[in-house]
Structures are given as C-alpha cells and as structure tokens.
Amino acid sequence: MSETAEATAVVKEPREPLFSSKNKKLLSDPLNDDNPITIQVLGICSALAITVQVKQAVVMSLSVLVVMIGANLIVSLMRNLIPSRVRIIVQLVIVAALVILVDQVLKAYVYDVSKQLSVFVGLIITNCIIMGRLEAFALANKPWPSFLDAIGNAAGYGWILIAVAVVRELFGSGKFWGYQVIPDAVYDFGYFNNGLMILPPMALITVGIIIWIQRSKNTKLIEEN
Amino acid sequence: MDVNKNSYIFTFSAILVVVVGATLAFAAESLKPMQKENVRLEKMQNILASVKIESTPEEASAKFEQYIVEQVLLDHTGTQLTKDGVTAFDIDVVKEFKTIDEDKRSYPLFIFEDGGERKYIVPLAGKGLWGPIWGYVAFNGDMNTIYGSTFDHKTETPGLGAEINQPDFQDKFIGKTIFEGSEYVSVEVVKGGTDVSGDKHRVDGISGGTITSKGVGEMMERTLNVYVPYFKRSQKAAL
Numbered sequence: 001m002s003e004t005a006e007a008t009a010v011v012k013e014p015r016e017p018l019f020s021s022k023n024k025k026l027l028s029d030p031l032n033d034d035n036p037i038t039i040q041v042l043g044i045c046s047a048l049a050i051t052v053q054v055k056q057a058v059v060m061s062l063s064v065l066v067v068m069i070g071a072n073l074i075v076s077l078m079r080n081l082i083p084s085r086v087r088i089i090v091q092l093v094i095v096a097a098l099v100i101l102v103d104q105v106l107k108a109y110v111y112d113v114s115k116q117l118s119v120f121v122g123l124i125i126t127n128c129i130i131m132g133r134l135e136a137f138a139l140a141n142k143p144w145p146s147f148l149d150a151i152g153n154a155a156g157y158g159w160i161l162i163a164v165a166v167v168r169e170l171f172g173s174g175k176f177w178g179y180q181v182i183p184d185a186v187y188d189f190g191y192f193n194n195g196l197m198i199l200p201p202m203a204l205i206t207v208g209i210i211i212w213i214q215r216s217k218n219t220k221l222i223e224e225n
Numbered sequence: 226m227d228v229n230k231n232s233y234i235f236t237f238s239a240i241l242v243v244v245v246g247a248t249l250a251f252a253a254e255s256l257k258p259m260q261k262e263n264v265r266l267e268k269m270q271n272i273l274a275s276v277k278i279e280s281t282p283e284e285a286s287a288k289f290e291q292y293i294v295e296q297v298l299l300d301h302t303g304t305q306l307t308k309d310g311v312t313a314f315d316i317d318v319v320k321e322f323k324t325i326d327e328d329k330r331s332y333p334l335f336i337f338e339d340g341g342e343r344k345y346i347v348p349l350a351g352k353g354l355w356g357p358i359w360g361y362v363a364f365n366g367d368m369n370t371i372y373g374s375t376f377d378h379k380t381e382t383p384g385l386g387a388e389i390n391q392p393d394f395q396d397k398f399i400g401k402t403i404f405e406g407s408e409y410v411s412v413e414v415v416k417g418g419t420d421v422s423g424d425k426h427r428v429d430g431i432s433g434g435t436i437t438s439k440g441v442g443e444m445m446e447r448t449l450n451v452y453v454p455y456f457k458r459s460q461k462a463a464l
Contacts, residue, residue, distance in 0.1 A: 093241060
C-alpha cells in the first residue's frame with residue numbers, strides 16, 4: 001500500500017497535488033457530509049451487532065479499514081482488466097479473499113477477540129459499504145484516490161461504530177475498554193446499569209440520536225420541503 | 226484488447242481463482258502453528274477453569290503443568306490404557322466420540338492436585354440445539370460430588386442456549402452428586418424454572434434453552450457412564 005503512495009509521490013509535480021482539495025474531500029466527506037452509516041445508511045447490521053464493547057468495535061473498524069483499503073486498491077489497479085460482465089463476482093472474490101486473510105490473522109494473533117467477533121468478521125464480506133465503494137469508486141478511479149476513498153469511508157464507518165460502542169458500554173455495563181469507570185459508590189446510591197443498552201435496539205436508537213445531532217448541526221443536510 | 230470476449234473472461238476468471246486460492250492456502254498454512262497454539266492454550270484454560278483456577282493465555286501452560294499432576298486414558302469399559310506418545314490432553318473428545326467403533330475410543334481424565342487435595346476432571350462432548358457443545362466437570366476426591374464445571378458451545382442461540390457458558394448456569398452444578406448410594410444416576414438437567422432445591426441429582430435448566438440444557442444433561446449422563454467403573458474401583462481402593 002505504502003509503495004503505491006511513494007511511487008505517486010515521486011512523480012507528483014506534473015500531476016495534481018497528492019492532497020488536492022478534491023482528494024482531501026475524499027477523506028473528509030465520508031466523516032460527515034457523506035457518512036456511510038448516518039447518511040447512506042449502509043453497514044447498519046454490523047453497527048448494531050458489534051457495538052456492545054469498545055474493544056470489539058475498534059477491532060471491527062480496523063478490520064474493515066484493512067479490507068477496504070486492500071479491496072479498493074486491488075480493484076482500482078485491475079479496473080481496466082476486469083470484464084464488466086463479471087465485475088461483481090470478481091469484486092466479491094477479492095473481498096472474500098481479503099476477509100478470510102483478516103480472519104486467519106486475527107485467529108493467530110488476537111484469539112480472544114476473534115472468538116468474540118466470530119461470525120461478524122465473515123460478514124464483512126457482505127458489508128454493503130465495501131461493495132458500494134468498489135462499484136461506485138474504485139472501478140472508475142486511479143489507485144491513489146481509491147486509497148483515500150477507502151480510508152475516508154472506513155474512518156466514517158469506524159467513528160460511528162466507536163461512538164455508539166462508547167455510549168453502549170458506558171451505560172450498559174459501566175465500563176470503557178473492559179475497565180470499570182463508573183465508581184462503586186454510584187452503584188451504592190442505587191444506580192443500575194441499563195440492560196437495554198446491551199441489546200441491539202438501543203444501538204439503533206443511539207445511531208438515530210447521532211443522525212439527529214448531525215442533521216441539526218450540518219446545514220447542508222437539512223432538507224427543504 | 227477486448228475485455229468482454231468470452232475467451233478473455235474465462236482466462237481472467239481462471240487466473241484470478243488460482244491466484245486467490247494459492248494466496249489463501251499459503252496464508253492458512255503459515256498461520257496454522259500459531260492458531261493451533263491458541264486453541265491448545267484455550268483448552269488448558271478451560272480445564273483449569275473447571276477447578277476454579279483462573280489463568281491468562283500466557284500463564285495457562287505453566288499453571289497446567291503445575292496443577293495437573295496426572296493424565297489418564299481410559300477405554301470404553303473404564304479400564305486404564307496406555308498409548309504410545311498420546312496423552313489425555315492430545316485427545317479431542319468432540320472428534321473422539323464421533324468414532325464409530327466404541328471400543329476404539331479413548332476417554333481422557335485429568336487429575337488435579339493442590340495442597341494435597343485431588344480433583345478429577347472429565348471432559349464432556351455432546352450436542353446442543355444447533356451444534357456441538359462440550360465442557361469439563363471436576364469431581365472432588367470422593368469422585369461423586371461435583372466441584373466445578375465449565376461448558377462451551379459452537380453455535381447455540383445467544384441469550385438462551387448460549388448461556389451454558391455463563392457462571393450462573395455452571396455454578397448450579399456445584400455440590401451435586403452423580404451416585405445415589407452405589408448406583409450411578411448422573412445429574413439431570415430439567416426444564417427451566419423447576420424447583421430443584423435440595424435435590425442432589427437435578428439441576429434447573431435455562432428457560433428458553435431447554436434443548437441445549439437437556440443436551441448438557443445428556444452428555445454428562447452418557448460420558449460419565451464410561452468413567453463409573455474407574456471411579457468405583459478408585460473409591461474402593463481409597464477405603
């Protein structure tokens with residue numbers, strides 16, 4: 001990945017600058033104006049399933065980041081070779097291969113986390129964000145913009161996931177990253193962890209609240225009737 | 226070059242599949258030793274957990290060496306047997322119990338010792354609602370009273386059957402006995418919500434996870450049955 005970046009960097013003068021305003025937008029748009037979860041409402045299933053604890057959310061976000069960068073780069077490099085009639089299957093094969101790789105690496109290096117993520121790692125294959133970016137962006141763009149687009153979208157996905165997980169872990173189990181943060185004294189006063197926070201419906205409500213806040217702050221997103 | 230020609234599509238697909246297949250095969254093979262090691266350490270942790278010894282993956286191996294003083298292999302009649310180069314730990318009971326010839330199966334037993342006190346740990350394997358379930362039951366020195374247990378599962382329903390790997394369920398087995406007098410009766414898991422207070426041979430199952438709970442009872446009854454002759458002999462020897 002970094003080789004591509006360097007190769008582009010060496011010959012950057014005659015072309016458009018690496019971080020032209022257009023390229024910067026590729027990174028920043030998915031964080032807010034064009035967020036894959038809150039605006040495009042993609043990848044919701046994993047946002048509900050994997051946000052009970054912050055640690056899982058972080059590992060899931062990193063896994064999606066790796067798969068997304070890999071898939072976007074490979075598809076972008078092969079964009080002129082892929083026959084359009086079989087492009088979806090080709091994309092699927094590439095994504096699936098990368099996901100299996102990630103799964104194998106997790107099993108070898110962070111076994112306990114891989115056990116918790118279990119089926120959800122496999123489900124990255126069906127994460128609509130990845131296929132969506134391949135189809136909408138990587139197939140038509142050069143590797144460098146595709147690389148930025150992957151980082152942008154994975155980050156946009158990741159920050160929502162982590163934000164939801166922080167809220168759910170804090171109110172659901174009184175912890176952050178597995179460590180207790182709400183002191184015992186508060187529990188002695190009669191405070192209870194909110195059991196509903198652990199369940200998937202609360203993730204949907206939390207995402208809803210994030211969308212609400214985002215729409216009220218971001219004037220571009222306010223729809224006029 | 227016309228990328229939409231049939232011949233091109235076939236060639237392209239064939240090359241892609243071969244390249245992807247080779248990459249994955251290579252990655253799987255090179256990561257296998259580390260994955261196996263993780264599974265091995267987890268097994269040690271589970272065995273130790275049944276006798277209430279908490280351990281991290283890093284210390285599991287050392288603690289296992291320290292506490293598990295003897296590993297015994299039994300055949301299906303409960304007679305002790307020796308196999309060259311195979312310890313009880315090497316036996317994967319989930320696979321072993323699938324062997325069709327019953328007399329070819331080996332049944333492992335782990336003997337734990339701490340401060341002169343011995344516990345006998347029996348690995349179990351059976352089936353839940355959706356897939357395999359397994360676990361370890363530890364008996365006190367009398368080979369009758371359950372000291373602790375751990376269960377785990379592959380694909381039971383989260384929140385229902387999957388609760389068998391939670392302490393709430395596992396702790397219910399503590400203090401139950403598998404012999405009534407000298408007769409083997411095992412421990413039965415009954416439908417969730419039944420009052421079993423004071424009953425030495427019955428455990429309250431998980432409401433909504435009845436089939437998984439029954440599966441736990443079934444695998445205990447069936448597996449422990451094999452160990453009964455060994456237990457009885459050892460009990461007699463102890464007297």
